Amino acid sequence: MSWQGLIAHFGDRMDIAKTVPPVTLHEGNTPLIPAPRLAQAIAPGCELYLKYEGLNPTGSFKDRGMTAAITQAVAEGAQAVICASTGNTSASAAAYAARAGLRCVVLIPDGKIALGKLAATIAYGAEVVAIDGSFDDGLRMVREIAERTPISLVNSVNPARLQGQKTAAWEVTEQLAGTPDWLCLPVGNAGNISAYWMGFKEQGHKPPRLLGAQAAGSAPIVNGARVDKPETLATAIRIGNPARWQQAVDALQESCGHILAVTDEEIFDAYRLVAKTEGVFCEPSSAAGLAGLRKAVAAGEVNPEGKRIVSVLTGHGLKDPDSAVREAAVPTRIPADLDALMRVMNV
Amino acid sequence: MSWQGLIAHFGDRMDIAKTVPPVTLHEGNTPLIPAPRLAQAIAPGCELYLKYEGLNPTGSFKDRGMTAAITQAVAEGAQAVICASTGNTSASAAAYAARAGLRCVVLIPDGKIALGKLAATIAYGAEVVAIDGSFDDGLRMVREIAERTPISLVNSVNPARLQGQKTAAWEVTEQLAGTPDWLCLPVGNAGNISAYWMGFKEQGHKPPRLLGAQAAGSAPIVNGARVDKPETLATAIRIGNPARWQQAVDALQESCGHILAVTDEEIFDAYRLVAKTEGVFCEPSSAAGLAGLRKAVAAGEVNPEGKRIVSVLTGHGLKDPDSAVREAAVPTRIPADLDALMRVMNV
Numbered sequence: 001m002s003w004q005g006l007i008a009h010f011g012d013r014m015d016i017a018k019t020v021p022p023v024t025l026h027e028g029n030t031p032l033i034p035a036p037r038l039a040q041a042i043a044p045g046c047e048l049y050l051k052y053e054g055l056n057p058t059g060s061f062k063d064r065g066m067t068a069a070i071t072q073a074v075a076e077g078a079q080a081v082i083c084a085s086t087g088n089t090s091a092s093a094a095a096y097a098a099r100a101g102l103r104c105v106v107l108i109p110d111g112k113i114a115l116g117k118l119a120a121t122i123a124y125g126a127e128v129v130a131i132d133g134s135f136d137d138g139l140r141m142v143r144e145i146a147e148r149t150p151i152s153l154v155n156s157v158n159p160a161r162l163q164g165q166k167t168a169a170w171e172v173t174e175q176l177a178g179t180p181d182w183l184c185l186p187v188g189n190a191g192n193i194s195a196y197w198m199g200f201k202e203q204g205h206k207p208p209r210l211l212g213a214q215a216a217g218s219a220p221i222v223n224g225a226r227v228d229k230p231e232t233l234a235t236a237i238r239i240g241n242p243a244r245w246q247q248a249v250d251a252l253q254e255s256c257g258h259i260l261a262v263t264d265e266e267i268f269d270a271y272r273l274v275a276k277t278e279g280v281f282c283e284p285s286s287a288a289g290l291a292g293l294r295k296a297v298a299a300g301e302v303n304p305e306g307k308r309i310v311s312v313l314t315g316h317g318l319k320d321p322d323s324a325v326r327e328a329a330v331p332t333r334i335p336a337d338l339d340a341l342m343r344v345m346n347v
Numbered sequence: 348m349s350w351q352g353l354i355a356h357f358g359d360r361m362d363i364a365k366t367v368p369p370v371t372l373h374e375g376n377t378p379l380i381p382a383p384r385l386a387q388a389i390a391p392g393c394e395l396y397l398k399y400e401g402l403n404p405t406g407s408f409k410d411r412g413m414t415a416a417i418t419q420a421v422a423e424g425a426q427a428v429i430c431a432s433t434g435n436t437s438a439s440a441a442a443y444a445a446r447a448g449l450r451c452v453v454l455i456p457d458g459k460i461a462l463g464k465l466a467a468t469i470a471y472g473a474e475v476v477a478i479d480g481s482f483d484d485g486l487r488m489v490r491e492i493a494e495r496t497p498i499s500l501v502n503s504v505n506p507a508r509l510q511g512q513k514t515a516a517w518e519v520t521e522q523l524a525g526t527p528d529w530l531c532l533p534v535g536n537a538g539n540i541s542a543y544w545m546g547f548k549e550q551g552h553k554p555p556r557l558l559g560a561q562a563a564g565s566a567p568i569v570n571g572a573r574v575d576k577p578e579t580l581a582t583a584i585r586i587g588n589p590a591r592w593q594q595a596v597d598a599l600q601e602s603c604g605h606i607l608a609v610t611d612e613e614i615f616d617a618y619r620l621v622a623k624t625e626g627v628f629c630e631p632s633s634a635a636g637l638a639g640l641r642k643a644v645a646a647g648e649v650n651p652e653g654k655r656i657v658s659v660l661t662g663h664g665l666k667d668p669d670s671a672v673r674e675a676a677v678p679t680r681i682p683a684d685l686d687a688l689m690r691v692m693n694v
Binding site: 002003025029031032033035037045052055056057058059094095096097098099101105107110118119120122123124125127128129130131132134137138141144145149151174196217272275276277278279280281292316317318319321323324327328329331332333334335336337338341342345347 | 350372373376378379380384386399402403404405406441442443444445446448452454455457465466467469470471472474475476477478479480481484485488489492496498521522566590619622623624625626627628663664665666668671672674675678679680682683684685688689691692694
């Protein structure tokens, strides 16, 4: 039987309603790609793997939680769903709501969204409302409307979301035939690190140590203090007051893990490096985990020698065309002439 | 054993060199997604499935051919690869070349390329050269340079490309546990339709009938005449003189198939519809297969009743942010206030 999505494969271990057929786009089952040349560059001596979550249907790991949250919403009789989102969540909510035939409303903090993410959300038929306020304002508003009306909230405060997201830990374990020594990932709202930890703990094997990375301009957990005006070009982790803050701190502690801040420059260096050395294109925030690994290895906080290390690439590079284009050099222009081509190629 | 890419899974039936480890990004194994609501809208009475090739590593079906072509190039000792491309081929060539540590040069027809595609190609580290000429000029130049130097040509005239691409037919057959009655797909350079037909014939089951769709402004096979200035917003199939023209004609005839032209308006209608009804976002040219199915059903050329029909979505919607943004309405703007939200939502 071919892959039919997360709930078909892992549903018996997910605490969600089983009374309706899963709402699925066959999410999950994403590749775990060996990255030997990148390992040599940033963490010599380890076996490094990339969990390429950008190959989920809407291009990010959010689809794992969304298949669970939308299935739950359908089981509860919801006719509409709502979320506040800086981008990846909105595209995922819109796609799964479309799949289920539900109305979807997305609140976006005004002007703070990557172009390609918004376009996809609209393509999936969601109603997009820009508010004159921050992500935190948006989250407050959608929480309130979900309390007063039969509209289902699908932000990561929805517990079904983590039930879906934790399956990534099980996939990593199946793919490696064991758990890694370290799992590296970006930390924004902290739902993903919490979900991985839940997944690793539930399966009973020795769990990995967690290495979380926050953007330096948006590092509330690292600094131990809320950030009122978070700033980073890694928009998917630009969150100053994470919803799963305490769960992330617990996960880091229980796993003997580590969390650190990486600058935008370090994030973009890693973003470029993984594409050029391994042929894997991720969105900038996804590269924070690799930037964190590189920094932790350089500082002696992680010893890579002989270790198996997995870095989670949360979204596809195509999710953020603005960043990609900003990085891109203008192509060389030549006449349609073979000599000109051989000259410019130096052959 | 988890999925390790096309060559690991199908390599014994692929006519390529086996002397080096496969150059792979774990391409293939893409979802076959049932589309019942879309079926009701465009081909009532059939079981419709979407082969979502946009979930390959670089976001299009080109990765199937590229894992084969780059592996072959490495086996032959090439140090560099080259191609002419309107977009998807270049991103794929760049990614697999990066993976293999090869130099990659991409020729693009000046000004005729979707923004997101070029950005990804540059991110993967390819050298991009814009020529003052057409796609056909570019193809002529790369053929010549590949003859004169030890640089490997990875355009679809490279036979390894079809060896990789034909595997999609085998996946469809595995996923359906049988072959469909019809397979619909866009036709540009005609490599993909030729490869599917090769795959279906080689496996020995009863093959499907093929339904090809070309853009009306770029329909040389439908018209039986080369198009000197092909025009369509579906840039991935804007090709006036297909490399695999005769093979496509043979495949259509042998399969008792049909090829037709669809207007850009029909293509974009299908592009919007599949996202809004099924939550699947593809690039515009990918929707040509669905637009063709809809038109053929309306004209009585395809009877959908009781049939199993697969439509191939060749690339992800995120591949063409320009089209997505052109389609997108500007979000409604409101103050960060619950009453304003409830008013705009009409709840």
